[in-house]
Amino acid sequence: MHRIMGRFIKAGVGPSKNIKSSTNMLDVEDEDQVKNLAAQVLREQGYTVLEASNRIEAFRVAEESPHTKIQLLLTDVVMPLMGGKELSEQLGAQLPEIRQIFMSGYVADAKFRREIEHRGATIVEKPFFPDEQIQ
Secondary structure (H helix, E strand, C coil), X not given: CEHHHHHHXXXXXXXXXXXXXXXXXXXXXXXXXXXXXXXXXXXXXXXXXXXXXXXXXXXXXXXXXXXXXCCEEEEECCCCCCCHXXXXXXXXXXXXXCEEEEEECCCCCHHHHHHHHHCCCEEEECCCCCCCECC
């Protein structure tokens, strides 16, 4: 199993945090390789993963999938058009019960971490690689 899954479990996306693998997730990431890797690993664990590359696609996917209750937003923090924090605020206004996980390469910034944690969200550190193993 990939280390990435371990990072998601620590962030609250796995059995250790009582989130069932039937969770419907929206994965928003502008880098296709990162988005595809996260989606692949999470699908292998039984999650339903909807994908978007930016805010426009994210809102379109949410609107076009009314039968799929999106329970979890997994988003990059820095993206063109709209960053992940702003996206989470706007999507959260439409889906108030949605949980949020941010992916970022900037997790060492204490101010940034406090801001994300103040929102009740969690952070998954990037980069992650498909050949990394959980230890």
